[in-house]
Amino acid sequence: MEKKSLKIKSKITHQYTLPFCVHGCLALSNDMCVILGTNSGELSKFVVLNSGTVDVLDYEVPSMEEGGFNYRGALFKTEVGFGCVFDYELVEYDLRKRTFKITSIKDSLPRDEAKRKTGPYRAAVKVNKKEYLVTLQDHFHYFKTKYFCTLKKNMLGARYEPFIYKMQRATFSSTVDCHATYTNGRLLFHRCEYGKMLADRDNDISEFCEISNGRENVIATVTKGIGRFSSDGEHLLIRTYTKPYVFEFYSLKGRKLFTVPMTPKRVIGNIEKQFLEFFDKYDSTLWMGRNYNVTQTRFETFNSIDS
Structure with missing residues (x-):
């Protein structure tokens, strides 16, 4: 009996080596991605990758209160x-005009329990035009997000609203992490709790x-792993945190659609997949960044017939 199954074909289109370490990754299109990058000289910059080119934008990322480079941006x-x-x-950049618009956030940072x-x-x-959903770092576990809240903008600046969500840790879990999005009027999030x-x-x-x-x-x-909602608003991606390391794609109704293996030659390139945290997807392109390396990979799905 013949049975149709979904197959994946992928190809690395570009591999970038940057002058900055990756601390944020946002896919803007199949051909363009923006990186929040930092270096050892206590400098942080936005880096736009576009069809193999690297453009370091002329904007000085504000320092953190305690000094040093600023990895903390959403x-x-x-x-x-x-x-x-x-x-x-709060900063917004117009790609066509190549201009930044900066809004001060007037009140103090949100506090945890x-x-x-x-x-x-x-x-x-x-x-919308004046409202943003923002994930917030866990104070205890750096580089993890435990909360998300609303930031609202007005003529005088921007202010944080009270927490929308505080992720409650189960008694058996030492670490929690979440990722939230708002799409088509739905507030969605992925949460992961683990001991190690x-x-x-x-x-x-x-x-x-x-x-x-x-x-x-x-x-x-869903499968245990690091969850990210794609910037095109189509999928939840899970990067599994045990072998074999793969990307799993879920619809926004929660159905698992297909899997992309993280093979070095066709997907991940020279990035160490075991600790990959920054990745995004737009349409048929995956963007993945770790340390000073970014890989851009095009993929396609098609049906094959198994006997």
Whole structure:
């Protein structure tokens, strides 16, 4: 009996070596991506990658209060380019005009349950002209996001609203991480709870969720791993954190669609896949960044017939 199965064909189109270490990755199109990059000279910059070219933008990323380079920014896509939420500054860049628009964030940073400062990290979403959904770093576990909240802009600047969501840690989990998006009027997020990264435990949690009418609903239990919503608003991507390392693509209704193996020759390139954290997808292109390396890979799905 013949059976149709979904196959993946992929090809690396460009591999970039940057003068900055990757601390954020946002896909703008099949051919363009923006990186939030930092270097050892306490300098942070936006780097635009476009069809093999590297453009370091002339904008001075604000320093963090404690000094040093600023890795803590939440990137988001706009109709004319991209933006980023920093601790006390909201910036948006128009790709065509090559101009920045800067808005001050007037109030103090949101606080966690222990009244410690949090800060924008990894990703945000522009909900409408004056409202942004922002993920926030876990104060205790740097480079993890435990919360998300709303930032609203007015004529005087921008202000944080109270938390929309505080991710509650289960008693058996030492680390939690989440990633949120807002699309087609839906507030969606992926949450992952685990005791030890790169070790698959029965008690680990990986769930695709929605907040609707103030209630948290689990749409689907998904494979354990790092979750990211694609900037084209089409998929939840899971990068599995145990071998074999793959990208799993889920629809926004929670159905697993297909898998892309993270092979060096056709997908990941020279990036160490075991610790890959920054990745995004737009249409049929994957963008992946770690340390000073970024790989751009085009893929396509097609049906094949198995006997």
